[in-house]
Every structure is written in structure tokens, then in C-alpha cells.
Amino acid sequence: MNADEMKKQAAWAALEYIKGDGIVGVGTGSTVNHFIDALATIKGRIEGAVSSSEASTKKMQELGIKVFDLNECNEIEVYVDGADEANSLLELVKGGGGALTREKIIAAASKQFVCIVDATKQVDILGKFPLPVEVIPMARSYVAREIVKLGGQPVYREGVITDNGNVILDVHGMDIMEPIKLEKTLNDIVGVVTNGLFAMRPADVLLVGSEDGTQTVHAK
Numbered sequence: 001m002n003a004d005e006m007k008k009q010a011a012w013a014a015l016e017y018i019k020g021d022g023i024v025g026v027g028t029g030s031t032v033n034h035f036i037d038a039l040a041t042i043k044g045r046i047e048g049a050v051s052s053s054e055a056s057t058k059k060m061q062e063l064g065i066k067v068f069d070l071n072e073c074n075e076i077e078v079y080v081d082g083a084d085e086a087n088s089l090l091e092l093v094k095g096g097g098g099a100l101t102r103e104k105i106i107a108a109a110s111k112q113f114v115c116i117v118d119a120t121k122q123v124d125i126l127g128k129f130p131l132p133v134e135v136i137p138m139a140r141s142y143v144a145r146e147i148v149k150l151g152g153q154p155v156y157r158e159g160v161i162t163d164n165g166n167v168i169l170d171v172h173g174m175d176i177m178e179p180i181k182l183e184k185t186l187n188d189i190v191g192v193v194t195n196g197l198f199a200m201r202p203a204d205v206l207l208v209g210s211e212d213g214t215q216t217v218h219a220k
């Protein structure tokens with residue numbers, strides 16, 4: 001079984017968590033694309049979705065899923081999204097696809113966060129995957145210098161503009177021993193919009209697609 005088949009397995013398993021008939025929070029990425037295919041099979045039962053990216057919005061609209069603005073919604077029951085890394089506390093690194101800010105907003109606005117990954121995403125220590133940081137364009141060099149002071153090696157993701165009109169720095173070389181502390185420290189740098197650590201608001205459930213079927217993990 002390849003990684004994409006494992007992603008698909010985890011994505012379809014997330015359907016079980018869509019119990020009501022309300023609005024579902026939908027993340028971004030190749031794993032979520034499988035989830036959107038799954039969600040389309042129950043589109044008659046749910047009211048619709050809120051979306052964390054233009055890409056997910058487009059795919060959902062093509063499949064006939066109604067997409068709402070988050071400002072039109074109250075608390076979202078369930079948010080389903082992928083991740084680039086997940087540890088045993090279900091703290092995550094996200095943003096490989098550049099959608100971290102809207103993802104973090106919907107995660108914060110949701111009661112339950114179901115994270116869907118393939119088995120390669122599970123790690124003991126976060127940070128091998130370069131940590132994405134979304135930055136206001138004029139602050140890019142300043143923020144990069146501040147990140148170097150924290151021990152990271154920021155690399156400008158050239159040619160990428162986020163859905164919010166900002167740029168991304170991918171921070172290499174960090175063993176993230178204290179994810180909550182680093183998430184807050186990065187947030188405090190002026191010019192940073194969001195960082196890809198989801199530790200203050202980790203996932204509630206992790207569905208891991210693997211050779212042995214989908215494993216359900218709760219935070220230790």
C-alpha cells in the first residue's frame with residue numbers, strides 16, 4: 001500500500017465522525033482531497049462546509065458541496081484536516097500546502113478536530129518537516145533574522161503567495177521539544193501571521209492510515 005492509499009483510507013474513516021446535519025470544517029491538502037470525495041457522498045445529509053483554502057473551496061463546489069463563510073456560522077461541530085507531522089500528544093506541524101492560517105482559524109472555531117494522516121506522518125519529536133511560518137511580505141527579512149536567533153534556519157518559499165496575500169518561511173533544523181512554547185514565541189514576532197505548530201489547539205483524534213488498516217489515536 002502506498003502513502004496515497006493510506007491517506008485515502010484515513011480520509012474515508014473520518015466520515016464516521018460526521019454525525020450531525022450541520023456544517024463541516026474542511027482542511028486542505030492531498031489527504032483532505034480524499035475526504036472531500038467522501039464528504040460528497042453524504043452532501044444531501046449535511047448543510048455544507050466551511051473551507052480552509054481556495055483549493056478546497058473549488059473542489060467542494062465542483063462536487064456540489066455548499067461552502068459557507070465562517071462568519072455565517074456558529075461553532076463548527078467537526079473539523080477534518082491533514083498534517084505534515086503528528087506526535088503522541090496529537091500536536092501537529094501543518095502548512096506544507098501553505099494553508100495554515102485559515103486551517104488554524106477553523107480548528108480554533110471547531111469543537112472536535114479530527115486529523116487524518118498516513119503512517120509516515122507520525123513522529124516522536126516534531127520539527128524534521130520544516131515548520132511553515134506565514135509572514136506579512138514586508139516583514140520577511142526581519143522575521144527570518146528573529147527566527148535565526150531562535151536557532152532555526154528559515155528558507156523563503158519562493159514564488160508562493162498564500163490565499164491571504166502573504167509569504168511563507170519554512171524553518172529547518174529545529175527539534176521542537178516544547179511545541180506550545182515555540183508556537184507562542186513565533187506568534188510574538190511582529191510580522192508573523194501564523195505558524196504551522198498546532199500545539200495550543202492540537203487534534204482531538206488522529207486517524208492513521210496504515211498497512212494494517214486505520215488506527216485511531218487519542219492524545220496520551
Ligand SMILES: O=C[C@H](O)[C@H](O)[C@H](O)COP(=O)(O)O
Pocket residue numbers: 027028029030031032081082083084094095096097098099100103
Ligand atoms: O497547508 C497544508 C495543510 O496543512 C495540509 O493539511 C498538510 O500540509 C498535509 O498535506 P497532505 O495531506 O497533502 O500531506
